[in-house]
Amino acid sequence: MRKKIVVGNWKMNNTVAESVTLATDVIGALGEGFSGCDVGLAPTYLALDAVGQLLEGSEVQLVAQNCHYENDGAFTGEVSARMINAIGCSYVIIGHSERRQYFGETNATVNLRIKKALSEGLKVILCVGETLAERESGVTETVISSQIREGLTGISHIGAIVIAYEPVWAIGTGKTASSSQAEEVHLFIRTLIGELYGEPAFRLVRIQYGGSVKPSNAAELFAMPNIDGGLIGGASLNADDFVAIVQAASV
Numbered sequence: 001m002r003k004k005i006v007v008g009n010w011k012m013n014n015t016v017a018e019s020v021t022l023a024t025d026v027i028g029a030l031g032e033g034f035s036g037c038d039v040g041l042a043p044t045y046l047a048l049d050a051v052g053q054l055l056e057g058s059e060v061q062l063v064a065q066n067c068h069y070e071n072d073g074a075f076t077g078e079v080s081a082r083m084i085n086a087i088g089c090s091y092v093i094i095g096h097s098e099r100r101q102y103f104g105e106t107n108a109t110v111n112l113r114i115k116k117a118l119s120e121g122l123k124v125i126l127c128v129g130e131t132l133a134e135r136e137s138g139v140t141e142t143v144i145s146s147q148i149r150e151g152l153t154g155i156s157h158i159g160a161i162v163i164a165y166e167p168v169w170a171i172g173t174g175k176t177a178s179s180s181q182a183e184e185v186h187l188f189i190r191t192l193i194g195e196l197y198g199e200p201a202f203r204l205v206r207i208q209y210g211g212s213v214k215p216s217n218a219a220e221l222f223a224m225p226n227i228d229g230g231l232i233g234g235a236s237l238n239a240d241d242f243v244a245i246v247q248a249a250s251v
């Protein structure tokens with residue numbers, strides 16, 4: 001039985017003080033010893049240390065939003081996997097659609113980042129997904145297959161990787177793939193992972209959904225057999241909404 005995982009991606013939101021308040025509210029609402037599903041919070045780099053200190057002793061894990069593929073060097077504005085591991089992160093999000101769209105991420109650089117993160121002992125949330133134009137052109141599976149095959153090139157073990165399917169057309173737009181649409185793509189991803197890594201990986205790899213998940217639709221999405229939780233954007237900025245989503249994944 002795969003344990004669901006819900007991660008709040010705060011993106012470029014919240015000062016350090018605001019992040020501490022939000023994290024405090026989430027921890028308080030979840031209650032001590034919560035174990036219904038795996039939970040993570042991904043604040044900005046600036047807030048990682050402060051939020052990480054709050055999370056110590058709780059079941060909530062600290063997540064970074066990205067990392068570079070070198071340990072150090074002349075890469076102004078970047079942060080390495082070694083650094084985020086040292087500050088206490090358990091996971092790092094790699095290949096988010098906004099990184100691909102706005103910052104030139106490619107399948108090749110995603111692959112480099114994953115390899116570096118794994119080498120530093122981090123777990124990875126690999127984001128994949130199609131644009132509206134790609135979906136309407138009928139190439140969703142082709143796009144996602146390339147993102148997964150190229151993103152995981154040279155990676156022999158997938159146990160430390162969670163895959164997040166995020167249809168780009170449903171991120172921050174208020175649109176959401178229907179539960180059946182999302183399930184169809186999740187099953188495709190799971191089948192592909194099985195082809196690449198074998199039957200145990202087919203059964204055990206967790207695949208999140210990320211695309212305007214809200215308290216009102218979370219339970220229906222998470223009830224699908226191949227949807228193992230969510231990578232939550234806007235709704236994670238409100239503690240009550242985020243905790244309601246976490247609770248929907250814990251049934």
